[in-house]
Amino acid sequence: MTIKNICCIGAGYVGGPTMAVVAQKCPYITVTIVDINASRIAAWNNEDLSKLPVFEPGLDNIVDEARGRNLFFSTDVDKAIDEADMIFISVNTPTKTYGKGKGMAADLKYIELCARQIAKVSKSNKIVVEKSTLPVRTASAIKSILNHTGNGVQFQILSNPEFLAEGTAIDDLLNPDRILIGGDDSIEGQKAIQALVDIYANWVSKDKILTTNVWSSELSKLTANAFLAQRVSSINAISQLCEKSGADVNEVAKAIGMDSRIGSKFLKASVGFGGSCFQKDILNLVYIAKTYGLNEVADYWEQVIIMNDYQKQRFSDNIVSTLYNTVSGKKITFFGWAFKKDTNDTRESAAIKVADNLLSEQANISVYDPKVVEERIYADLDYLGTRSENENKALLTVHNNPYEASKESHAIAVLTEWDEFKTYDWQKIYDSMYKPAFIFDGRGILDIQTLEKIGFVCYKIGSGAKI
Ligand code: UDX
Ligand code: UDX
Numbered sequence: 001m002t003i004k005n006i007c008c009i010g011a012g013y014v015g016g017p018t019m020a021v022v023a024q025k026c027p028y029i030t031v032t033i034v035d036i037n038a039s040r041i042a043a044w045n046n047e048d049l050s051k052l053p054v055f056e057p058g059l060d061n062i063v064d065e066a067r068g069r070n071l072f073f074s075t076d077v078d079k080a081i082d083e084a085d086m087i088f089i090s091v092n093t094p095t096k097t098y099g100k101g102k103g104m105a106a107d108l109k110y111i112e113l114c115a116r117q118i119a120k121v122s123k124s125n126k127i128v129v130e131k132s133t134l135p136v137r138t139a140s141a142i143k144s145i146l147n148h149t150g151n152g153v154q155f156q157i158l159s160n161p162e163f164l165a166e167g168t169a170i171d172d173l174l175n176p177d178r179i180l181i182g183g184d185d186s187i188e189g190q191k192a193i194q195a196l197v198d199i200y201a202n203w204v205s206k207d208k209i210l211t212t213n214v215w216s217s218e219l220s221k222l223t224a225n226a227f228l229a230q231r232v233s234s235i236n237a238i239s240q241l242c243e244k245s246g247a248d249v250n251e252v253a254k255a256i257g258m259d260s261r262i263g264s265k266f267l268k269a270s271v272g273f274g275g276s277c278f279q280k281d282i283l284n285l286v287y288i289a290k291t292y293g294l295n296e297v298a299d300y301w302e303q304v305i306i307m308n309d310y311q312k313q314r315f316s317d318n319i320v321s322t323l324y325n326t327v328s329g330k331k332i333t334f335f336g337w338a339f340k341k342d343t344n345d346t347r348e349s350a351a352i353k354v355a356d357n358l359l360s361e362q363a364n365i366s367v368y369d370p371k372v373v374e375e376r377i378y379a380d381l382d383y384l385g386t387r388s389e390n391e392n393k394a395l396l397t398v399h400n401n402p403y404e405a406s407k408e409s410h411a412i413a414v415l416t417e418w419d420e421f422k423t424y425d426w427q428k429i430y431d432s433m434y435k436p437a438f439i440f441d442g443r444g445i446l447d448i449q450t451l452e453k454i455g456f457v458c459y460k461i462g463s464g465a466k467i
Contacts, residue, residue: 002198003086003127004029006031006085006088007032007087008032008033008087008088010033010090010092011034011041011044012054012092015033015091016052016054017164018090020059020066021173024065024066025203026202030072031070031072032080032083033073034075038075041073045067056169057167057168057170077117085124085195086126086195087128087129091111092132093280095283101287105283108138116145119149122153125155127156128142130157130161133221133225133277133284134159136288139158139182142157156183156184157184157214158183158196159217159221160179160180160182160196160217161220161221164176166339166343166345167340180217181209181212181217182211182216183196183211183213222284225282229282232270232308233304235462236270237307238462248463249444249462250463253268269461270443271443273308274346274348275340275347275348279348282302286301309353312350315440316361317357323438327358327361327362329363329364330409331363332363332364332366333366333368333413334367335369335412336369336415336418337377337380337415338416339416346377349380350415351367351415354442355367355396356384356386359387363395364395364396365395365396365397366405366406367396369418370418370420378393381396403424406429406433407433409433410433410438411440412433412439413439415443417443422446426451426456430455435455438459439458439459442461443461448460
């Protein structure tokens with residue numbers, strides 16, 4: 001079976017870049033990305049490529065090449081479903097905010113709506129691919145909806161989790177470590193798997209394309225994110241020991257990372273991990289374990305989140321205690337708001353929690369981030385509901401220039417590891433600040449020796465050389 005027409009439901013951080021790469025690599029396939037959010041689709045269709053709704057290095061060039069040729073963005077969901085041989089579901093699956101599993105389980109309401117819409121519209125057989133990260137056994141729920149409400153149309157359900165990381169999405173998509181495809185054991189199921197393998201084989205070598213049963217594929221995605229997040233919480237736990245004992249977490253990370261069994265990646269201590277996936281997927285894993293009565297398994301993974309929350313809390317506590325136990329009325333400048341560099345995404349960013357804690361201590365915060373827009377920053381804070389929108393606006397200001405942002409501040413906190421922070425004129429920044437001028441490097445990216453020579457008083461995450 002050769003796929004000629006693909007529809008992707010959900011034009012977000014996953015659906016957009018993934019399908020842009022599929023379209024670029026498979027010019028013979030028409031790829032239509034649909035979304036219920038009309039302004040998002042309008043942004044994807046914007047002539048000005050700097051206005052795409054997702055910022056990813058290299059994405060603009062790919063969209064430029066494929067858009068209008070075989071890549072289309074639309075709000076006409078029904079038409080795109082009807083015309084497609086293969087439908088990717090890439091809608092969000094947030095943590096439930098109500099009812100059973102509140103605060104833990106994934107909310108599958110959007111997935112179910114998609115399945116029902118596919119069932120209603122389809123007039124020909126289709127392969128439905130889960131791209132969203134889902135709890136184990138979701139595929140069987142989708143299958144049940146499709147088979148019971150459809151009109152005699154045959155559906156095959158595949159699980160094809162996405163492993164791209166934001167900021168490096170295009171490179172990850174072009175050169176993936178592996179592609180994982182889960183499907184049914186039946187002949188029809190195997191044919192569907194093969195159809196998806198053939199798409200990826202346009203640019204990924206076959207030995208990197210793994211095929212498994214559906215549930216292994218679903219669980220592998222949750223497990224991969226849980227293991228990655230666990231590494232960050234592990235090194236962050238050690239960063240605390242380093243600060244107390246006088247060791248340096250970067251030296252420890254290097255020493256252990258050279259053990260080929262441990263490996264060197266994902267050992268960068270930080271103010272805490274963020275992003276749309278890690279916390280959500282671990283909570284999901286914890287919930288699944290609990291529903292199977294595996295309480296020890298649930299507790300084990302939950303600790304990864306507890307450590308992450310603590311890392312954020314202790315960062316803001318340290319700022320308060322270092323600034324003579326009060327930040328009330330003091331200006332603190334945040335360099336970075338995104339959850340990591342090279343993205344405009346702020347979901348679950350550590351900066352949000354750190355800011356919220358400091359605002360509760362009546363600090364004035366000024367923020368500079370190279371890519372995150374002002375409305376996003378206020379929306380992130382307002383969403384927490386800790387104080388009114390007006391209070392957030394009064395206490396926090398957003399700047400588009402780092403030198404303006406840091407003028408007359410008591411302290412600078414580095415929340416995101418943007419490369420440009422390393423090359424600023426730090427003397428100029430120092431001269432414009434109140435003294436003592438403090439720096440709290442929550443990402444361990446600045447050259448502390450140089451900064452101390454200028455006169456800054458420095459704290460670096462995981463460094464025993466404390467203030
Ligand atoms: C999301 C999840 O975060 C991730 O776990 C999952 O693997 C894939 O989906 P992301 O692309 O980052 O990843 O989410 P988001 O940027 O929120 O995009 C989802 C899009 O789906 C939104 O643009 C939303 O408008 C759209 N959507 C949602 C629909 O088109 N229809 C719906 O019914 C629900
Ligand atoms: C993650 C997974 O890496 C990806 O495979 C999956 O598809 C989606 O979830 P993402 O959240 O985009 O990707 O970014 P990632 O690079 O994993 O970083 C997540 C968070 O961990 C960021 O806040 C990052 O700053 C932090 N992190 C990462 C550290 O603090 N230290 C590290 O060593 C690595």
